[in-house]
Amino acid sequence: METITLPNLLRRAIMALVTGLLVLLALEWSLPAAGVPSYVLPAPSRVIAASVDPNVRLAHHTLATASAALIGLSIGAALAGGLAIAFLFARPLEDALYPWVLLGQSLPSVALAPLLTIWFGNGLTARAAMAALFASFPLLVAMISGLRRPAPEQLAMMQAYGASQWQILRMLRLPAALPYIFSGLRVAGALAVIGALVSELAGAGRGLGYLITTSTYRLATDRAFAAIAAAAGLALALHGVFLALERMIVYWERER
Numbered sequence: 570m571e572t573i574t575l576p577n578l579l580r581r582a583i584m585a586l587v588t589g590l591l592v593l594l595a596l597e598w599s600l601p602a603a604g605v606p607s608y609v610l611p612a613p614s615r616v617i618a619a620s621v622d623p624n625v626r627l628a629h630h631t632l633a634t635a636s637a638a639l640i641g642l643s644i645g646a647a648l649a650g651g652l653a654i655a656f657l658f659a660r661p662l663e664d665a666l667y668p669w670v671l672l673g674q675s676l677p678s679v680a681l682a683p684l685l686t687i688w689f690g691n692g693l694t695a696r697a698a699m700a701a702l703f704a705s706f707p708l709l710v711a712m713i714s715g716l717r718r719p720a721p722e723q724l725a726m727m728q729a730y731g732a733s734q735w736q737i738l739r740m741l742r743l744p745a746a747l748p749y750i751f752s753g754l755r756v757a758g759a760l761a762v763i764g765a766l767v768s769e770l771a772g773a774g775r776g777l778g779y780l781i782t783t784s785t786y787r788l789a790t791d792r793a794f795a796a797i798a799a800a801a802g803l804a805l806a807l808h809g810v811f812l813a814l815e816r817m818i819v820y821w822e823r824e825r
Contacts, residue, residue, distance in 0.1 A: 611791040616798065619791040625780070631799045633776040637693055637765040638803070641700020642757060649705045649753075653712035657742070658734065674706045678764070682771035696768040696776065703764030704757035711753025715746025751815035758807030762800055777803075 593613040600612050607615060620627050652670070656663035682699055689695040719741050727737045769778025777796040784792035 608788045608790055611794060615791040616794045620795040625792050627795055627799055630775055630777050630780045631803060634765050635803055637696035638700050638761040640697040641764060642704045642761040644701040645704035645757060646708055649708035649712055652709055653716055656713060657716050678702055679767055682768050685768060686772045691772045691774055696765045696773060699768035700761040700764035703760040707756045708753040711749045712746060715749030716742045718745040747819045751811055754811045755808050758811060759804040762804045766800055
């Protein structure tokens with residue numbers, strides 16, 4: 570497996586950027602040449618023009634979606650962390666609650682978006698709640714796996730030195746779980762953005778999902794694609810932030 574280092578990450582980013590630019594250039598030439606109507610699939614130049622159009626207010630809607638996603642991700646992380654620690658110390662609690670957590674995850678989250686809008690209105694609360702629902706489950710699974718990562722020999726040694734369960738949690742289990750937690754955060758960050766978008770599509774006064782809905786009704790697909798690109802950029806930005814934090818905090822895993 571290739572070592573994850575800063576030069577390797579930069580090389581991958583450059584290769585991905587060059588590939589994306591080539592695809593965009595190909596679409597810019599091929600779509601008009603093939604006679605594809607702009608309202609069906611706009612050329613990249615039209616999408617870029619819509620992105621910088623002040624009337625679209627793309628930055629405003631992106632900030633609204635980012636706020637909901639970050640708040641939802643924070644709530645989901647807190648819930649997942651609390652449940653993971655509770656399951657660790659009380660196995661009967663896990664046996665009683667984890668099947669219900671799985672059942673809740675199996676429910677179509679998209680169908681819950683209108684209900685959340687009814688319960689909390691079409692403001693930030695409903696969007697953050699949906700983002701938390703999307704983000705909490707992968708974080709819970711990652712935290713449970715990470716907290717149980719230490720080997721029995723390590724746990725026995727800590728207990729032999731008289732460490733309490735909370736000391737073992739703080740000094741052994743949490744450091745061992747950090748790679749799992751950051752992996753879960755990278756996934757949960759993208760899911761939180763999706764959750765916020767789903768809530769905005771169900772009914773909101775602002776946000777990228779709202780912009781997509783209003784743009785498609787008006788056949789302004791260039792604006793819709795600009796909003797989709799902004800959502801993808803937001804998810805990638807969260808992924809990059811958590812990857813950078815992981816490299817700084819979990820320094821002992823860099824060369825693995």
